Amino acid sequence: AQKITQTQPGMFVQEKEAVTLDCTYDTSDPSYGLFWYKQPSSGEMIFLIYQGSYDQQNATEGRYSLNFQKARKSANLVISASQLGDSAMYFCAMREGGDMRFGAGTRLTVKP
Amino acid sequence: DAGVIQSPRHEVTEMGQEVTLRCKPISGHDYLFWYRQTMMRGLELLIYFNNNVPIDDSGMPEDRFSAKMPNASFSTLKIQPSEPRDSAVYFCASSILDLGNSPLHFGNGTRLTVT
Numbered sequence: 001a002q003k004i005t006q007t008q009p010g011m012f013v014q015e016k017e018a019v020t021l022d023c024t025y026d027t028s029d030p031s032y033g034l035f036w037y038k039q040p041s042s043g044e045m046i047f048l049i050y051q052g053s054y055d056q057q058n059a060t061e062g063r064y065s066l067n068f069q070k071a072r073k074s075a076n077l078v079i080s081a082s083q084l085g086d087s088a089m090y091f092c093a094m095r096e097g098g099d100m101r102f103g104a105g106t107r108l109t110v111k112p
Numbered sequence: 113d114a115g116v117i118q119s120p121r122h123e124v125t126e127m128g129q130e131v132t133l134r135c136k137p138i139s140g141h142d143y144l145f146w147y148r149q150t151m152m153r154g155l156e157l158l159i160y161f162n163n164n165v166p167i168d169d170s171g172m173p174e175d176r177f178s179a180k181m182p183n184a185s186f187s188t189l190k191i192q193p194s195e196p197r198d199s200a201v202y203f204c205a206s207s208i209l210d211l212g213n214s215p216l217h218f219g220n221g222t223r224l225t226v227t
Contacts, residue, residue: 033213045203045218052213091155098143098167100216102155 003027004092004103011108013082020067021077021106023092032096034075036066039089039105048090051075082110114138118204118219126227130192133222135204136185145216146179146189147203155203161187194226 003026013019025034036048051059051066059066067076079086087110092103117136125131137144145160159169164181172179176195181187191198201223205216 035215043201044220045205045216047215047217050213050215095214098162099157099160100145101157102147104154 004094004101006092006103006106008106009104011106013079013108013110015084015110015112016081018078018080019082019108021079021090021092021108023075023077023103025073025075025092025094027073027094027096029096032094034066034068035093035095035100036064036075036077037091037093037102038086039091040085041088045091049077079108084110084112086110116204116206116217116219118202118222120222121220122223122225124225124227125194127195128193129226130190131194131198131224131226133189133202133204133224135187135189135219137187137204137206138217139185141206141208141217143207143209143214143216144181144187145203145205145207146187147205149201149203149221150199158189191224194224196226199224199226 005024032053034051038046038048049059049061049064049066051068058068063080065078089105089107091105093100119134143162146158148156158171159179160167161181177191179189201221203218203221205218207214207216
C-alpha cells in the first residue's frame with residue numbers, strides 16, 4: 001500500500017528566505033508520480049508541482065522546485081524567496097495507478 | 113474553462129438525516145475522486161471512478177456511505193443516516209487518463225456539519 005510521510009507538522013520561515021518541506025514515500029511500483037498541493041486558509045486545493053518516477057531532472061515551477069531523491073524515496077518541496085502569501089498547508093501526494101494518496105501535511109507560516 | 117463544481121458549499125443537518133453531495137467534474141476527465149478532510153484523519157480517499165465505473169471504494173467508511181456516477185458529468189456522495197462524526201469537508205476531484213502524471217483538479221469542497 002502507498003504511504004506518504006510528512007514529518008513536519010509546522011514550519012516557520014522568514015519572508016524572502018528559502019524553505020524546504022520534507023516528504024518521503026513508500027512504494028514497490030517502479031512507475032508513480034509525486035505531487036505537491038497548497039491549501040490556503042480559504043480551503044481550496046491548489047496543484048503546485050509534479051515529478052515522475054522516471055524523470056531524470058528535478059521538477060521546477062517558478063519559485064517551487066522538487067528535490068527528488070529516488071533511492072531515498074524522498075520528494076522535498078523547496079520554496080525560494082518566500083512570500084507572505086505562501087503561508088498555507090502543503091500536502092505531498094503520490095499517484096500510483098489510478099488513485100492518489102496524501103500525506104498529513106505541513107503548515108507553513110511566513111514571517112514578515 | 114469551468115473547474116470541478118461541487119454543491120452545496122455548506123450543509124448543516126441533524127443526525128439521522130440523509131445528506132447528498134454533488135459533483136460535476138471537468139469535461140473530458142476520465143477519473144473522479146471523493147475525499148474527506150478532517151483535522152484528525154487528514155485527507156482520506158473515499159472512492160474513485162474511472163469512466164463512470166467505481167474502481168476502489170475501500171475508503172468508504174461504512175454502509176451508510178454510497179457514491180454513484182450515472183454519467184460522465186455528474187457524481188453524488190450520499191450519507192444515510194448521517195452522524196455527527198461525519199462532519200468534515202468533502203472534496204471532489206477529477207483528472208485525465210491514468211499515466212501517474214496527471215494532477216487532480218479539486219472542487220472547492222462541501223463543508224458538512226451534522227448536529
